[in-house]
Amino acid sequence: MPETILELANVTKTFKGKTAVNDVSFSVKRGQITGFLGPNGAGKTTSLRMSLGILTPDRGKVTLFGSKPGAKALDRVGFLPEERGIYRRMKVIDVIVFFARLKGVEAGEARRRGMKMLDEFDLLHAAEQKVKTLSKGMAQKVQIISTLIHQPEFIILDEPFSGLDPVNQKSLERIVRAQADAGRTILFSTHVMEHAERLCDKILLIANGTKIFDGSVTQALGEVPRRIFLETVSEHDLVALLDAYGEVRRDDAGEPGVRCWSLDLAPKADAQDVLKACVDAGVKLTRFEPVRAHLHDAFVHLVENAGQTIEETADA
């Protein structure tokens, strides 16, 4: 059983009468990449701040590395906050060394590691430049290096992909993957499902301060119905024919003489059985397309099933 790095037990936090996080419990195990998903204002940032002891919960208990979050534990954590910036008038290498030293790395070692990481991130040429001369993408790379410079066991990234262009998003995905391969535990929040789907071993879904899902990506995808799109040129009524396999809907007509359908498969139904039923009934199919569900669909489905609406609220 992997070690529990972080555990939130029945944690609640309220600001000015508004509950930002309501009785949330979850844990992060060593070596996992955990995605912390939820719409804006769902309570992700508040939960992460409580995880590090930056905020104190009104109720419940937070345990980081087996004890209450404290200054010692922070040295083992690399946290990239959502609202991030660095000293614009400092040199790139000096910023990295400064944050490394705050995390307990000796000055010489911090400089050596900083230069190595700048090289890995193709930023060695900018080491002696002032931060204010860097592009936004370069500055974000420096922030990420500052987060990772002390080789933390546990990396928390709050909306790490926001503000990055597609190239840099891809680059950050590679960094996250490399850190995970190096044995680090990663928890990152996002509301962009594609990243979570590609990277995460486990996802936590939170909406309006309440946890609504905690499990693997596969489990999350299992929550959303699989769908098949069909197009026919025969007169068969697929609603009646395929009723046993799930919910069939007649969609708007496509080309003349072509009838369009969609089928949300029942939990135990198989797409192959649907195809066989159509063939056996003599349905003239021009399209039979089973569609793999995405985490985005699961996210929307789970949020709506939990009676929540996906809306942007004040950041909590």
Next chain:
Amino acid sequence: MRNIYLIARREFLSYVATWGFWLSLASVPLFMGLGFGLPMLIESSQPTRHYVIVDESGGQLEQALLDGFARAQEQQIADIQEAVTDMVGDNPQVQQALASGMMQQIGDGRYQRVDLGLTSLEDLRPYLLEEQVFAVDGEETSLFAAVFLRGSVADGIAVDYWSKNRTDGGLRSSIRRALEDYMQEAYLLSGGVAAELLESAEALEPEVRELNPERSGADAAVTDAERIPFVMGIAVAFGLWIIIFSVVNMLLTAMIEEKGNKVLEMMMSATRHYEILTGKLLGVACVSATLLVFWMGLALGGATLVQQAAASADIPVAEIFSALLDPGLLLPALGYFVIGYLMYGAVFLAVGSLCDTIQDAQTLMSPIMLIMMVPLFLVMLSADSPDSPIVAIASWVPVWTPFIMLSRLPHDPPMIELVGTTTLMMVTAIGVIWGAGAVFRLGSLNQANQETIKGWFSFGKKS
């Protein structure tokens, strides 16, 4: 402690490792020099004003006027020489230089009489209106004023002063003074007072001695050196105010910049809010110590230079530094600085953490600035009236205590006031720092802003 040190070090270096910091430090003596030199420069750059006198009395009044001008100029030069002697000692070289160099610059030297050979206003009017010019030493110039003198001492003297210039009244005043003196003197002489008696009367002045009742005999006389501690008390109180005011503004702007650049959240993920607060306060305190050492060194260097420049100058440098380094003033000054700085610094940091721009901060800063300005006036008041009830009461206001009590220290205030105000100030400082820390934490995490603070003081008003 490690993080406090690192934050303080970064904060300190972010100021002192820049050219701008040292240039601004060096600019202080430059501006002080300008402050002294500029009025003299302005004075010396004034154009020479040319005027004509038309004496309709037959020449008597004109002569009286010119004699009066000459006497006034001599008196002014004598006054300056006396003031310089007081300041740098009796140095013949300096006095000679003053006498020769300033004769033309001081007093009425910049008003020069010319004779255009014209005696009627109608002839002089084109010159007064600058429609016509005349040459003086080969340079064309216009007429500043035409002065018509009429009457006599017995019947009354009338002066018509014609000039287009409405702002420069120096010549007009000099004429009034000179003729006033002439009239009074003539009146006394006509009444039978001997000229010698009149001269003797003008030279009369009392001898005033300042004596200390705590001593007697020859030792009772109060010397200039004895006044220095009181002057130093006021000077140090002002210095303390200036330094605290300067450095807390540094804290405010740095904090707003960090908040705007989103650095604070990164910092909060690496260290605790109280470590950030303490580190910043400590770092900027070191900056202010650098300011203090630099300016004190400059003052010492400046005093030494002045002494060397004027060989027999008698600036009481030793007494000044002895008063400054007196443990009775120095230790309380250090203590008041630390507490005052911590109080104001913590408040400014808290305000900075609530604001994203300097404009946001202005609303919150206005009442704080007003509170900070009050001790400036009270210190001035305490210079003359250290035992004034207003000064005594204001000493008990903890945020004013550092400045006012420092200015009162050389006057030996009652022990109860000394202990009481200091205790109250320290307790308040702890409360202020604690409260500022709480606000700083909220502000750093964007859970409070300037509107939150305004809400606290809305006293139940609903928005």
